[in-house]
Amino acid sequence: MGRAARAGRAIRSPFWGAALMTLLLALYIVLVGQRAVAFIGTGIPIGIGIGIALFVVAAIGALLLVLEFRFGIRITRLGSRLEAEGGAPEDVVPVRPSGRPTREAADELFPQYKAAVEQDPADWRAWYRLGVVYDAAGDRKRARAAMRTALSRSSA
Numbered sequence: 498m499g500r501a502a503r504a505g506r507a508i509r510s511p512f513w514g515a516a517l518m519t520l521l522l523a524l525y526i527v528l529v530g531q532r533a534v535a536f537i538g539t540g541i542p543i544g545i546g547i548g549i550a551l552f553v554v555a556a557i558g559a560l561l562l563v564l565e566f567r568f569g570i571r572i573t574r575l576g577s578r579l580e581a582e583g584g585a586p587e588d589v590v591p592v593r594p595s596g597r598p599t600r601e602a603a604d605e606l607f608p609q610y611k612a613a614v615e616q617d618p619a620d621w622r623a624w625y626r627l628g629v630v631y632d633a634a635g636d637r638k639r640a641r642a643a644m645r646t647a648l649s650r651s652s653a
Contacts, residue, residue, distance in 0.1 A: 515569065522562055529555040572644050575651055579625055586610075586626050590633060603633035614643075621650035 529551050536548030579585050590602035610630045613623040628643030 519562065519566070522558060526555045526558045526562075529558070568645075571648055575621070575625060575644075575647060578651075579622055582622075584622050584626075586629055597635075598633040600634050603630055603635075606630050607634065619650055621647040624650060 533548040533551035533555065536544040536551065538548075539545070576585070586606075590598040590606070592598050607630050610623070610627045613620070614627050617623055624643050624647035628640045628647060631637075631640035631643055
């Protein structure tokens with residue numbers, strides 16, 4: 498008996514995996530911050546410079562973490578909204594033992610979702626569905642770009 502997954506669920510990543518990665522990144526940011534304080538505490542100009550640089554790295558990491566979570570929350574809300582409207586992709590694609598959809602099956606779905614976007618470029622729903630298919634095909638860069646477009650076209 499073959500395994501299959503709905504294409505509409507392909508873009509959603511498990512909560513616990515994201516929570517673990519967040520926890521690890523937060524721990525890293527704290528450790529870098531502690532090292533920064535230690536370097537600044539030396540009173541040596543080069544140590545102070547390294548400490549400041551480490552604070553900048555920690556701040557950038559924290560900002561990226563917040564932006565990534567914000568993006569994830571907004572995409573999840575948009576997906577829930579689409580699902581509540583009954584507009585989530587219903588296509589079923591076979592998956593590998595790892596649970597990832599097969600790229601070939603996702604590639605077969607691509608033309609119809611691309612055509613929907615070309616037909617109505619202002620429709621956030623079409624952009625969201627296209628992002629789901631890009632994700633199922635393993636093209637994360639285009640999936641994120643399509644999802645960003647869906648966010649910008651929606652009122653959410």
